[in-house]
Amino acid sequence: MGFVFFLPKDEYKRMRILQFMAESFLLLVIVLLLGVFLNRFLKFFDDEIGFLFLIVLMSALGYGIIRYIFSGIEYVTVFDKNDFKKELKKISRSGFKFAFIFFAISSSLKFFNVINFNWYDIFGLTFIVLILIILMNYISLCFSFKKNAE
């Protein structure tokens, strides 16, 4: 059940508090993104504070993403092996598309001297992104398939 043990038993109150928590999380993400942006381009804060903004942002988003992946609620139409195979092909295709877009954007940023990475870094990062995207979606697919089969 995660951290929901502190929520009230009354369902209306519980629903409203969860809405407020979702809104405050969105606000937190916006503020942190703003902090990272201000630090990166305007040097508004010290490097340590900018790094801290990034860590907190990644933790908040990362927790939500990980919970979502392991919840099995992403692939709601996968009920048998055929559905599983079809979805797996889609995951591979979309993973490669995403990696291509990532590579294109990174290369453009390097071309316009916005980032300082060398080509090995860009290729390496693209490869890691490709593996991560496919792996995350595959895990989510497995959990969804297991949940739907129950």
Add this chain to the structure above:
Amino acid sequence: MNNQVKKYRMDKNLTQTELAELVGATRQTIGLIESGKYNPSLNLCVSIAKVLSKTLDDLFWEDS
């Protein structure tokens, strides 16, 4: 969503607070249900139906 919760609650001589305690909700939630401003979950609907000794149709069915 209109419903008959208030009518049958009053037939049973229950206050909103009493009904709320019996079904594990708050008085505010019962008030919101009766005024049609909140749609309760099926669990809560069934709890209310049991306390008021009515069916879900009696309490929540809307005539077209």
